[in-house]
Amino acid sequence: MPTTTDVLISGAGVAGPTLAYWLHRYGFRPTVVERTPAERLGVGGHSVDLFGPAVEVAERMGLLPAVLAARTGTEVVSFERPGRSPIVVDLARMVAGISDRHVEIMRGELTSILLGATRDHVEYVAGDSIRALAQDGDGVQVTFEHGPPRTFALVVGADGLHSNVRRLTFGEESSFRQYIGGHLAIFTVPNYLGLRGRVLNYNTPGKVVGMYPLSDYRELRAGMLFRRDEPFGDDHRGVEQQKSLLRETFARDGWEVPRLLAELDDAADFYFDSISQIVMETWSDGRITLVGDAGYSPGPAVGGGTSVAMVGAYVLAGELHAAGGDHIRAFRGYEDRMRDFVRLARTIGPTTMKSLIPATASQVWLMPRLIRLVTRLPVPLQRRLSTLQGDPARALAAITVENYD
Template identity: 55%
Template sequence: MRVLISGASIAGPVLAYWLARYGYRPTVVERAPALRKAGGHAVDLFRPAVDIVERMGVLPAVRDRRTGTERLTMLVDGGRKRAHVDLDRVFTSDRHVEIMRDDLSEIFYDATRDDVEYLFGDSIATLEQDADGVEVTFEHAPPRRFDLVIGADGLHSNVRRLVFGEERRFSAFIGAYLAVATVPNHLDLSDHVMMAVAPGRMAACYSARSMDDARALFLFRSDHELDYHHRDVPRQKELLRAAFAGMGWEVPRLLDELDRTPAFYFDSITQLRMDTWSRGRVSLVGDAGYSPGPAVGGSTSMAVIGAYVLAGELAAAGGDHERAFRAYEREMAGYVRRAREVAMGAAKWLVPGTRFQTWASFRGTWLMGKLPKRVTGALNTVTSKAVRVHDTVPVKDYPSMSGIARSGVRPPR
């Protein structure tokens, strides 16, 4: 079966890997002209996702590129008060890896490029389904026919728009915005993240072992959705500057770098809430179908798990996409629901709304850094709950390699 996957970031290549392994013929189309190499922002892989990465044979590469961040410093009152904590007190998982998003994407691409067709610099223009397949036209490539189409193209999914309708029908703004910019590592950070918190806003700076530069991360609350287009970068930078005007510490310097940054990301922290992720021969995976909220919901682990489950259910159903899509949604529904709940709490914890909440967050961080590790769990309820949700989701075993070997299909290297 020929499967078209839209999106070459995380879910798309993972899905392509497992589909090729099960004897399918995946093609991945990606709007960007080449694989992104800017580094992206730091993302987390928790136990089940790490297990899947290990089954793909790329865990050594992932661990090689981990950020190596070990310490957090929280600053309040313009940086005059500081609390320090080791991050192993914050993330209590014993099988957790933090890695830059674009590094992870590159590892997944390298694991699939010899066995999967990639079309960079292109996008799906139209989809027409019938009883036997999907007729697809592209912005540049000639039309082609596929048995299935999967949207793995993120929060602003093109496939979702074409098949299910406009994003606003499914999006739920949860009250905050996120921005990430590539900046010089003027604070000489490697294993250390510094985070300044004030009521309604948080600014941080961090780097990674394999990076010469750093990332500035901004989160801020808003009681309403802001007026901008998700591709209008100048407007996004204008909104970010307005949100952080007057904040102390290194924030003015980080904002000044916006004029020179080679990579910038800005988006609302929005959840997608859909009754189904499948329609006919089309389905969605990762943020395209069930984003719990960027930066707060563990969406990278969810994308890896969702892609693995979708491919596995297609294999288990012998290509019966209707049965496979139903099983995929059943397997993921509880996990998605719990991740959304955790994301709501995490957004409030990361960006305290009042001076009292800011003080309480600072005091809790200070205590976690001072008290024995065995007694700090009660101070870390939000993060501990998030880790439990992402660490304990059950992942099924799917068809073995022996059945694939009999089919004569060569698995990815």
Template identity: 45%
Template sequence: MTNDVKNVHNVHKANDTGIAHKAYDLSHLTVLISGASVAGPALALNLLRHGAQVTVVERAPELRGGGFAVDFRGHVHRKVLTEMGIWDEIHARQTHMGRQMVVDADGAPKVDLPSEMMSGDVEIFRGELARLMYERTRDRAEYVFGDSVATLTDTPHGVDVTFDNGPARRFDLVIGADGLHSRTRSLVFGEDSGHLRFLDHYVAGFDVPNHLGLDRTGRVYSEPGRAIAIGNYDGDPDRAGALLVFRSERLSYDRRDVAAQKRILADRFAGTGWEGPNVLKALETADDLYFDAIAQIHVDRLTRGRVALLGDAGYGATMGGMGTGVAVVGAYVLAGELALAGGDHRTAFAAYESRISAFAKGCQKTSGNAGPFFAPATERRIRSRDRMYRLLSSRPLAAFFKRLTEKSATNIKLPEYPA
């Protein structure tokens, strides 16, 4: 029996041109991906495995480096990254981050947090992960930097797209992988106010001098409603990264005004103990500041017509919700379902939503604890957190806690998609 006969039930019998295509072969499909952080290159890598014609547009003038360290944990993440062919390379570029400690105002240790608790099975800088996937796709996908989607018009034959800078084009599908403040989502599903759920905290990150002499280890210091974490992830003896978290009402500020964000942080962390003065001094000259609300994205649908949302754009959580792992799994599922459906977006998008929605929401639930973990609201809650993590990091409960942290990350059954 020939393969054509075996796979006759998998033939996608009509596209817009009326030409038949075998399932798995996406060479007829043109896909625009908005965003080149992690979700975008991950989808590009998965789509290219099936021959799709991929264009990635990114607002930044070049691939963004740096960023927080992100981790993967459990058999689902491992399966997806292995199928994508990047599991070994992630290990080669991992941070090798060790233990982290919760300390008091004098720097004395209070709780010792094992690396598995904070860094999963393997941890890599977000920028390194994006570059790894970009390097795997740049020769086969079209990357357009310094531009972004201006308008989207969904038609029966494709999506007509205009850009801020480049000429208008038509694509079969458009995927919004452009983050928590996604323009794609705003254009198709409405403004952020209806989808972004604020979780009562803000987070900031930037480089600081390694005054503590850390070597792939970290320290966390908390006061009621605010916290400073300092870690050395790459072994550079001169440099460390600072993470600042504070509890707050919703703030109004310009996301492009870095000076205003620095003033907010200087005000909120004035008088902080431990390394507070050194961190605020480094903030004055920091040129890599990240500042955002700790928030989640909740949408009723992940797809509309020929447009779909992926990663933070559709089910993001600023921190603590395994957002990178969910985005990579989502990219794998979306590309796999398109391959199974031979590019029929109606069938593929429905299957993608069905498989990913509950999984993503389960992971989002854990992100609600990120702000209160770093910055408990009262001294009493700080002491309660320390007691709980001291217990969970003890040898008898270490294995249990590892399973607990992997529960959300593994709560999805993946089909066997075509290689």
């Protein structure tokens, strides 16, 4: 039988290794299972933002210097207008009205840093996943796709928006997924533009295309987002169907869009998904709980989900430590501390959608000019104005990072 310190974490993205770090620090024995093969851990992903509380968590882990060294180096966002000069906005000024502390970093780089901080102290099982969970008063019996069955005191789903642990414990994703009106695709192309320190952003009504360089400047990450009243169904789950859908949606767009669509055939890291949130009344059931996007995704690419996930992992580990391993008390404390933070973070996505993907031609014309104007204002005034748009500054700072040590 397991001791009260044996914890299985499903998912080696951001929340999983962060949780494993703190559990080990507090004397627990975490095991992380991840379906991705070992050689692909910490590889790929789009740029993510760490705000306020998440930066503080990284600092308490002693990882902030490494995180800062790996930041993207993006200095400006250039709103492209073919045939005319672009509207250029300073990125630091764009985020100043949201948070005093901000780091933009590639998700793969952040994951690599977290894996490096835990690999010597945490058991990682790569290339496997959970097939079944059966819990009783003594523990959780876990059946794996490939490895032998094992029993753990607790199981934590840190396995993202399409969480396997959530499905096995709480039911089908459709019961908890709330679509907020758009889809996104992300893939890598050669840096044929020679971009350095600059994000290119091109808008047409209901659509946005963005490109930014990776750290070695040899490749670009391309993102294509578009509005749609209803999400696509199961007939668009295949990669080739998704690429065809993207070509159809952006077929009439100019600028660099035709070149990007031509690169789709060679894009091995193509990712496509709806922009949806996960909304649940509780994230815990007995000895099983969820953290990060698995339990409360605020929406990919629009809601600060990486920051929320990193803070959630820290709080969950801290509450288990404070409760002496009593999962009933710990899970209750974890949900109580995170609930308002999650609720407010969920308001960011719909607000971001309005500015990121303007719906009309007049909004396409107005939005970059408005952003440039706001970023030139004093920071206190920027934050006061942000309250008119859902107040992302308040949402991302809506939790105090307790010192559980």
